[in-house]
Amino acid sequence: MSVETNVVLYDAETAAALDYAPDGILQHLKTGSYTFETGATLPEIVLGYETWGTLNADASNAVLIAHALTGDSHVARGASTEPGWWDGFVGPGKTVDTDKYFVVAANMVGGCSGSTGPASLDPDGVPWGSRFPFTTIKDSVRLEARLADELGIAAWHTVLGGSMGGARALEWAVEFPERVRNCVVVAASAESSAEQIAFAQAQTAAIKLDPEFAGGDYYANELIPSAGLGIARRIAHITYRTATELDVRFGRMPQGDELPVSSPGLDRGRYQVESYLDHQASKLVGRFDANSYLVLTEALMSHDIARGHESIEAALARLAEVNVLVAAVDSDRLYWPEQSERLAALLPNPCKVQYITSPIGHDGFLTDIEQLGDALGERVFVREPDIQADAG
Numbered sequence: 001m002s003v004e005t006n007v008v009l010y011d012a013e014t015a016a017a018l019d020y021a022p023d024g025i026l027q028h029l030k031t032g033s034y035t036f037e038t039g040a041t042l043p044e045i046v047l048g049y050e051t052w053g054t055l056n057a058d059a060s061n062a063v064l065i066a067h068a069l070t071g072d073s074h075v076a077r078g079a080s081t082e083p084g085w086w087d088g089f090v091g092p093g094k095t096v097d098t099d100k101y102f103v104v105a106a107n108m109v110g111g112c113s114g115s116t117g118p119a120s121l122d123p124d125g126v127p128w129g130s131r132f133p134f135t136t137i138k139d140s141v142r143l144e145a146r147l148a149d150e151l152g153i154a155a156w157h158t159v160l161g162g163s164m165g166g167a168r169a170l171e172w173a174v175e176f177p178e179r180v181r182n183c184v185v186v187a188a189s190a191e192s193s194a195e196q197i198a199f200a201q202a203q204t205a206a207i208k209l210d211p212e213f214a215g216g217d218y219y220a221n222e223l224i225p226s227a228g229l230g231i232a233r234r235i236a237h238i239t240y241r242t243a244t245e246l247d248v249r250f251g252r253m254p255q256g257d258e259l260p261v262s263s264p265g266l267d268r269g270r271y272q273v274e275s276y277l278d279h280q281a282s283k284l285v286g287r288f289d290a291n292s293y294l295v296l297t298e299a300l301m302s303h304d305i306a307r308g309h310e311s312i313e314a315a316l317a318r319l320a321e322v323n324v325l326v327a328a329v330d331s332d333r334l335y336w337p338e339q340s341e342r343l344a345a346l347l348p349n350p351c352k353v354q355y356i357t358s359p360i361g362h363d364g365f366l367t368d369i370e371q372l373g374d375a376l377g378e379r380v381f382v383r384e385p386d387i388q389a390d391a392g
């Protein structure tokens with residue numbers, strides 16, 4: 001059967017009925033009931049995930065890619081019509097070569113892109129809303145371990161991610177060191193810092209203080225907390241870029257033919273940078289659930305690989321047999337390069353931080369990830385040059 005490049009044809013139901021999974025098409029796995037790190041239990045967690053390439057006979061070529069805060073499982077286009085967020089990096093012949101590797105990406109539990117989250121229905125058909133449990137990075141890892149079991153993957157060749165995805169990749173290696181051979185942590189740290197928690201708190205407050213938030217139970221209402229989510233995104237997006245980039249790109253320029261900004265007054269037009277942030281906000285509001293934003297932001301705030309261990313050093317000592325590559329964006333003002341250097345210094349084996357050079361800051365892990373191609377080729381994907389996906 002030839003694969004039509006049509007996302008409508010390969011919806012979840014159709015994909016499930018096929019005897020193979022088309023690349024880059026959302027599939028779902030029912031993982032059963034799950035008790036979260038906090039002790040709360042949900043009766044059923046579904047994971048939405050996508051795959052690319054073919055798992056080889058000894059399941060030694062599986063790569064897990066973990067998405068960032070508002071990312072999703074659609075890493076690469078594959079057979080769908082939608083571009084992926086790492087299309088230049090993942091695909092046939094690319095750095096993460098889907099002709100050789102079987103790539104898997106799962107939507108994080110608590111999100112809104114195919115896995116169970118606050119907008120999902122409870123057994124009575126009511127959205128979980130405010131009753132959705134506090135979720136941690138460890139929870140996402142433990143649930144993804146169930147997906148790995150289901151796919152027949154005893155150990156990942158590589159787990160890889162940027163930002164919150166980097167936190168997830170690192171937590172994978174700490175939680176299941178025997179199941180991870182290589183771990184690539186990009187623009188992420190061993191624990192969320194006070195400043196990262198502070199930026200995040202301003203965002204969660206913006207959502208919770210939106211009058212339409214209704215304590216998180218707004219799904220049946222006409223209005224939803226779009227304004228709060230939009231403000232959260234504006235705050236976040238500023239931290240994803242740099243002062244220099246914004247200055248060079250927008251300066252003090254007015255937006256298009258709106259009223260001039262030079263004459264002070266409340267009826268002024270917008271500065272270009274305001275219009276840019278408004279656009280980033282409305283784009284996220286159009287594709288993301290405010291409760292999921294809260295749940296995932298809280299998960300990232302709680303990120304601390306030392307939890308459950310005596311210290312960060314003790315947690316990282318578990319990685320003695322894991323090949324870890326740490327990378328940072330040189331201009332990142334959210335996940336400071338110093339944090340990556342500290343993480344690398346605390347690893348049980350020597351690790352030189354690899355740098356992405358970009359003027360734009362944190363988002364460089366999305367826009368300039370291909371800069372890691374050589375380093376990954378030398379330090380991760382050539383370790384077993386004979387690895388091949390099985391034919392067919």
Ligand SMILES: CC(=O)SCCNC(=O)CCNC(=O)[C@H](O)C(C)(C)COP(=O)(O)OP(=O)(O)OC[C@H]1O[C@@H](n2cnc3c(N)ncnc32)[C@H](O)[C@@H]1OP(=O)(O)O
Nearest residue numbers: 067068069070071072085255272273275276279363366367
């Ligand atoms: C891991 C993940 O997050 S996966 C999901 C993908 N990521 C996201 O969606 C996160 C949100 N987006 C981003 O973080 C960034 O857009 C990136 C990193 C993906 C891309 O960065 P860049 O290529 O530098 O794009 P940039 O930040 O400049 O945004 C471009 C957008 O701003 C718009 N824009 C630029 N100037 C203005 C302006 N003055 N007024 C209004 N809009 C403007 C552009 O029209 C463009 O709109 P579009 O995205 O709807 O096409």
Ligand SMILES: N[C@@H](CCO)C(=O)O
Nearest residue numbers: 068069070071163164
């Ligand atoms: N733009 C990225 C940055 C956060 O890591 C996101 O929204 O997920």
